[in-house]
Amino acid sequence: MSRDNVLVSADWAEKNLDAPGVVFVEVDEDTTAYDAGHIPGAIKLDWKKDLQDPVRRDFVNKQQFEALLSERGIANSDTVILYGGNNNWFAAYAYWYFKLYGHESVKLLDGGRKKWELDNRPLVKDAVSRPATQYTAKQPDVSIRAFRDEVVAAIGTKNLVDVRSPDEYAGRLLAPAHLPQEQAQRAGHIPTAVNVPWSKAANEDGTFKSNEELAAIYAEAGFDASKPTIAYCRIGERSSHTWFALHELLGYPDVKNYDGSWTEYGSLVGVPVALGDEPGEA
Amino acid sequence: MAGVDVAGCGAPDQAAPLPASVDLAKETVITGVVRAGDEPVPGAYVRLLDAGGEFTAEVVTSAAGEFRFFAAPGKWTLRALSRQGNGDTTISADRGVTQVALAVAAD
Structure with a gap:
């Protein structure tokens, strides 16, 4: 798979800000970053308000997704360039989501907001509005989404990749270290899951590492490229980043993101949990 | 103000006061200011690296x-990236609040 089909560089993006049929979309959990300055012409998507169902613990359904994209002015024929903060975590989540609903042309901006800012590229505060469209989504492609029963069944058989930090994997922390730690669910990881933190796939400036580097990182962690894979983290956005690396960059055919992730698994009754730095037994 | 939102993973507002729910007898808070010379650097990216890097x-x-992190007792490296340059420092943190000065300079 060619990188050019799934990833664009900041240079390419800056040259194509006004290109017809190209829509830049900033995706964040907290959109104050967008409001304080965004890529010229980019619209915003709020990870929580726009992409999560307000009542059930699930993301928006096909009709809600169609209404959202129509209202924001994204057409089925547009090439959507996604970027955001947190090293593109939420942008990668949105990428996975656009793929799930069958959008044809969607790419990530390599390095996301961070590289764009560190490079001193233009950011503007202008309000952006696009004419409404009639967007039609496809039925969700569940070949890239894992649910809990399938995750439990995968213990000891498929590659399970826990992409959280080593301390979260081992059970020493319950959340990323920029958040308070007290929460209800149990700490630890799914037995037999290998720990390959999402951050290993990225350079310091947020860009993805080369395919050669990526393949070596997963091979070293004991990842078997011949087996189907399920990636998870805490709430499914860091594992979207790894899903992107495995499925879109390395081109492994059967890779699913478990968006329920540790906040679901670590609250289930009766499932096995492993503590410590080793994967543990099935 | 975004405050601290434990439901998500986005970085909370770094200037917000510590939420009342944070128990400093249990939490290991690492906080400080990034400076270039004497000037604070807004919009710098601060990375927390564990003892293994x-x-x-x-x-x-x-x-x-x-900046502010909720970590665990132990050795940590803080690395800052900014338009004014980069910098890092290694610290030892315990429960409670550990204050860190982090300087950046052009390479």
């Missing part, structure tokens, strides 16, 4: 250059 978390500094 592995990435743990990243936040963007506030308008006053402030």
